[in-house]
Amino acid sequence: MGGGGHGNRKSVDAEVSLMPTIDLLLCCIMFLLVTAVWSRLGRLDVDQRAAAGSAMDAPAVDRIVVYLQIRASGFTLGSTAGEQVEIPSGSGGYDLEGLHARLAERQLAAPDHDDLVVAPDDGVTYEHVIAAVDTAVTAGFTGVTLSDQPPR
Numbered sequence: 701m702g703g704g705g706h707g708n709r710k711s712v713d714a715e716v717s718l719m720p721t722i723d724l725l726l727c728c729i730m731f732l733l734v735t736a737v738w739s740r741l742g743r744l745d746v747d748q749r750a751a752a753g754s755a756m757d758a759p760a761v762d763r764i765v766v767y768l769q770i771r772a773s774g775f776t777l778g779s780t781a782g783e784q785v786e787i788p789s790g791s792g793g794y795d796l797e798g799l800h801a802r803l804a805e806r807q808l809a810a811p812d813h814d815d816l817v818v819a820p821d822d823g824v825t826y827e828h829v830i831a832a833v834d835t836a837v838t839a840g841f842t843g844v845t846l847s848d849q850p851p852r
């Protein structure tokens with residue numbers, strides 16, 4: 701019986717599942733969409749002061765420097781003129797509304813001073829620093845600078 705048939709061979713045609721490919725493509729598209737949203741967000745214009753003790757840290761003689769120190773216990777708003785206002789954090793976290801009110805008062809009292817030095821303590825999260833900088837910008841301080849220590 702010698703016929704040349706294909707009786708014992710398996711079929712070469714097989715279905716390829718497209719679901720893993722579609723899943724991978726969907727994940728890539730979602731990642732690109734999220735990345736595009738983050739790249740379109742506005743940026744914060746913030747400068748960085750030189751390290752403490754350098755010649756650039758010394759403020760001008762006639763210029764009062766306003767600073768905002770961020771601690772775990774709350775905010776300290778002060779200036780090189782010697783005034784300080786404590787804004788303690790409550791049970792719900794930092795008091796951003798109180799900070800905004802104090803910064804707005806300060807801006808109304810001296811509208812020509814629109815510079816603010818933000819000095820977060822070690823251990824303060826990035827989220828809280830950004831929230832404080834956003835609050836300062838909305839209160840009218842356009843020249844926000846980050847520093848490792850408040851000016852003296």
